[in-house]
Amino acid sequence: MQPLLDIRNLQVAFVAGGSSVPVVRGVDLQVERGEIVGLVGESGSGKSVTCMAAMGLLDGNARLSGEICWDGQPIPSQDDRAMSRLRGNELAMIFQDPMSALNPVQTIGRQLFEAIRLNDPDRRGRQALKERALQLLGHVGVPDPEQRLQAYPHQLSGGLNQRVVIAMMLAGNPRLLIADEPTTALDVTVQAQIIELLRQLRDQRGMSIILVTHDLGVVVQACDRVVVMYCGQIVESGPVEVVFRSPCHPYTRGLLASLPRFDSDDDTLMAIPGMVPPPQELGVGCAFAPRCPDASAICRSSMPTNQFAEAGHSFACFFPTTVPSNRVPSR
Ligand SMILES: Nc1ncnc2c1ncn2[C@@H]1O[C@H](COP(=O)(O)OP(=O)(O)O)[C@@H](O)[C@H]1O
Ligand code: SF4
Ligand SMILES: [Mg+2]
Structure with missing residues (x-):
């Protein structure tokens, strides 16, 4: 069966002052029926732009290419009437505020x-x-x-x-709910209640959900699959348990290292050094190279392509590691 939502090679650039800045760079994202997919990454990774593209809600200065299929049929992103029929009926989106x-x-x-x-x-x-x-x-x-x-x-x-x-x-x-940081503005107890509500909606209605969050704890509680984005690209994805126990990409490892450990008294949090570079400053190589502890010359001159680790688990890195993580919070 076809995935409910199937995004292939999505590219989004914003045009301003005569130049075009790419912010989503070749995203492939599938959502199955009844699946909760967690879309994670630091601010500016392109999570919201990817979701807005799927909803047909991007600003007029956005230039989009690639293919977005809904229930096996291409979504005509230029056809406003078809898009607005899909929105509200089949697809719905909620925001942080x-x-x-x-x-x-x-x-x-x-x-x-x-x-x-x-x-x-x-x-x-x-x-x-x-x-x-x-x-x-x-x-x-x-x-x-x-x-x-x-x-x-x-x-x-x-x-x-x-x-x-x-x-x-x-x-x-709706058959798919896109929830873009729906609990970020809420306190921890209410956040847990809303996450529980989303899970119930999936269980009772078979609804699919894309849950955008920067909180990996939320992903562990709510999601079946996790998709990690960095600088407009997917750098790792797979079943939550698999990716969190054996992350292959240094960025995913860095995000996990920023979570509190649940099995020891050591509560030092290791933030990823440096900042997400602005999209107009990205070079030809791996976007994570300036912050990556494992970067070498090839990482700065070539872009790593997607590789498969095991069932449904893939990553884009020249020097993947599978150091088991002990920072995975329990569900
Ligand atoms: N309407 C817009 N015009 C120009 N740039 C935009 C616009 N919307 C988002 N961007 C840029 O696209 C990049 C990705 O943004 P976004 O998808 O909102 O990130 P995230 O949701 O992961 O925090 C950012 O660099 C952001 O500044
Ligand atoms: S490709 Fe190189 S720079 Fe990029 S994440 Fe992997 S090791 Fe780091
Ligand atoms: Mg966002």
Whole structure:
């Protein structure tokens, strides 16, 4: 069976002042039905741009090439009407700040009714809309849903607003939810609750999820597969357990070394030295070379290609290592 979402050789560049800056450079990303894929990497790696490309939501100054297939069919990224039919029906996206999806001067109820009407035009009348809204709020675990319908977003906590946004997305029964740092603005307890909610939605509805996060702890809790991005490229991907226990790419090892150890008193965190280079400064070789402890001459002159380690596990590095990691947090 074809993957639900199949992105092949995606390239995205932004045009500004007569020059074109590539920020996504040959991304291949597949999402199976019912799968939760964690997309990780430091800020500026191209995670959001990749997701926005899949949603057809990139700014007008973006130039895109490659192929994006949905359920076996190419998505015509230039066809705005086809894209907007897919969005809301099949594909939905939520962001770090739930307020970006909510109208501050409208009640939660009014916004939910609108989302329901858009996706289910046959459902008319206040009572029918209210029943569906209460059902959706129940699915996402909002307590006292009747009361919440009358509330304005500023009267709810960040965690509750994020649940409301997820309820609005569910009105369209999407088959893939792209969640871009959905818990970054929330405190740790609420973050864990939202992650649990996403897992339940997958288990109960068979929904696929791309979970974008810079937090590897979230990936371990929520995801089946992890895809690690650096400077617009995928540098390693595979089943979460496999990649975290035997990371091959020095960047993945660096990210894991930045996690607290769970099996020892040693709580030193090793941050990756240096910074993510701006996309306009990337050279011909491996983008990670300036920060990589294992870099040698070939890394600066040639780009490593993708190699396969074992079932579903691949990486792009000339000098991979498989040092078992002892920094993997338990689920
Ligand atoms: N609209 C835009 N115009 C120009 N550059 C952009 C735009 N959006 C993102 N970028 C650049 O693309 C790169 C990748 O950004 P992004 O996908 O947001 O990273 P991430 O989500 O991994 O933090 C960054 O260098 C960012 O500055
Ligand atoms: S290719 Fe070279 S520079 Fe790049 S990650 Fe591997 S060892 Fe480091
Ligand atoms: Mg982002």
